[in-house]
Amino acid sequence: MNKRPSRQLFEKIYTQLKGIPDIWVKRDSNLSSLTTFKIGGDARLWIAPLSVDALVSCLGLLKDNEIDFHILGGGSNVIISDHGVDCVLDTRGLAWIKSIGEGQYEVGAGFSLKRLVALSVKNGLSGCEGLAGIPGSVGGAIAMNAGGKNVAIGDLVTHLLIADSGGTRWIPREKVQFGYRKCVIEDRSFNSTLNTQNSKLLMERSFNSTLNTQNSKLIIAGARISLQKSRERIVRDYVLSIMDRRKKTQPLGKPSAGCIFKNPRSTPAGKLIEMAGLKGMQCGGAAVSVKHANFIVNLDRARAQDVVDLIKRVREKVFENFNVLLEPEVKTMGVSL
Ligand SMILES: NC(=O)C1=CN([C@@H]2O[C@H](COP(=O)(O)OP(=O)(O)OC[C@H]3O[C@@H](n4cnc5c(N)ncnc54)[C@H](OP(=O)(O)O)[C@@H]3O)[C@@H](O)[C@H]2O)C=CC1
Ligand SMILES: C=C(O[C@H]1[C@H](O)[C@@H](CO)O[C@H](OP(=O)(O)OP(=O)(O)OC[C@H]2O[C@@H](n3ccc(=O)[nH]c3=O)[C@H](O)[C@@H]2O)[C@@H]1NC(C)=O)C(=O)O
Known part of the structure; x- marks a missing residue:
């Protein structure tokens, strides 16, 4: 565990960051x-680069000062500690799109x-309808290959723009393996101290996988995606049907982080949690949704600790009942599950 950076160091970095354009x-x-x-x-320090150049400068500064940081996209799949975190790099300023x-x-x-799906409808482009209603950013979605039943965002990607303190580079799709909630990037040019083979960087969005650690953080800065020509009405109808199904089955009106657990191969997590009789179970202000058991909702000013406690109890109960250890899909900052 690294020592917490001092307030003086943060002040110094804050001043230096202020000197970088577009941050x-x-x-x-x-x-x-x-x-x-x-x-x-x-966050003691919240940083939002507005350009890729600014992102790289910022990563250099953080690396030089050995400051660890968390990457925040749309914040739709994350539990952040009630006590906060040292440093957050918010990617939402990297919001360009170009044909x-x-x-x-x-x-x-x-x-x-949301904007990507809206743009695809407007231009009659098919391919990302299945992402309709999924919150979050393109970068966050790619990092965990987010998706629904029939599509995951990895299916649309032709190239990834990767950034670290050394700069940026485009990685072709052939060098990226997408799986269920997983994105594995093969990047020979990246000088990872964590990887013994030095040829493969794992960005698996899996429980306990923290290969993205200090000084070797790899960030998805952008992507090239490919959609197919279709007709606006067809794309719109498909999007509406997906949104409709989501509204019927998911507690969209309440604050949550979507599904908390990945689906095990055997049975969907929501079904297991419901069969264990856990719908409605509460810890403090957090509750297992009665509408979809794989959602935990913030019912009433829930704290991160309430959510963490509830996740632990649900895992224990499902394990007791079915001998299945659920693997969290949700990511954490400053707390552990
Ligand atoms: N199917 C559904 O209905 C739902 C799906 N989701 C999916 O979860 C995804 C989470 O995205 P988002 O809200 O933007 O992410 P978050 O802000 O919730 O970040 C979650 C984690 O993703 C990683 N991450 C985010 N952006 C990047 C990036 N640019 N490069 C590398 N890693 C990144 C970080 O992981 P680390 O700390 O390990 O680096 C971060 O902790 C959404 O896009 C959404 O599709 C979420 C809710 C519901
Ligand atoms: C919400 C997320 O993604 C969602 C995505 O929105 C939907 C729709 O495509 O498909 C997945 O949910 P899911 O597998 O729970 O899909 P659902 O169709 O709702 O449920 C699967 C099965 O479980 C059953 N089910 C679900 C919830 C519940 O409380 N009880 C129950 O029995 C359903 O009846 C169904 O037979 C993704 N979840 C995962 C972990 O893969 C997310 O990643 O955060």
Whole structure:
């Protein structure tokens, strides 16, 4: 465990960051409103680069000063500690999109999935309808290959724009393996101290997987995606049907982080949790949704600790009942599950 950086060091970095063009930076900035759970304490340093150049400069500065940080996208899949965290790099300023051919777009990590789906409807482009209603950013979605029943965002990606303190580079799709809630990037140019083979960087969004640690943090800065020409009405109808199903089956009106657990191969997590009789179970202000058991909702000013306690209890109960250990899909900052 690293020593917490001193306030003086943070002041120094804050001043230096202020000197980099196209960066927003704040001290002691509350994070709860940046998450769909509406939970979380302050970031001692909140940094939002507005361009890829600014992102790289910022990563260099953080690396030189050995400051560890968390990456925040749309905040839709994260539990942030009630006590806050040291440093958050918010990617939502990287929200550009540009057309690079018919149905082909270059899109920044911070661009929201909602806007991507809206743009595909407007232009009669098919491919991302299944992402309708999924919150979060393109970068966050790619990092965990988010998706629904028939599509995951990895299916649309042709290239990834990767950034670290050394710069950026485009990685072709062939060098990226997407799986269920998983994105594995093969990047020979990245000088990872964590990887013994030095040829493969794992960005598996899996429980306990923290290969993205200090000084070797790899960030998805953007992507090129490919959609197919269709007709506006057809794309719109498909999007509406997906949204409709989501509204019927998911507690969208309440703050949450979507599904808490990945689906085990055997049986969907929601079904297991319901069969264990856990719908409605509460810890403090957090509750297992009665509408969809794989959602935990912030019922009444829940704290991160309430959610963590509830996750632990649900895992224990499901294990006791079915001998299945549920694996969290949700990510954490400053707390452990
Ligand atoms: N199917 C559904 O209905 C739902 C799906 N989700 C999916 O979860 C995804 C989470 O996205 P979002 O809200 O933007 O992410 P978050 O802000 O919730 O970040 C979650 C984690 O994703 C990683 N991450 C985010 N952005 C990047 C990036 N640019 N590069 C590398 N890693 C990144 C970080 O992991 P680390 O700390 O390990 O680096 C971070 O802790 C959403 O896009 C959404 O699709 C969420 C809710 C519901
Ligand atoms: C919400 C998320 O993604 C969702 C995504 O929105 C939907 C729709 O495509 O499909 C997945 O949910 P899911 O597997 O729970 O899908 P659902 O169709 O709602 O449920 C699967 C099965 O479980 C049953 N089910 C679900 C919830 C419940 O309380 N009880 C129950 O019995 C349903 O009846 C169904 O037979 C993704 N979840 C995971 C962990 O893969 C997320 O990642 O955060």
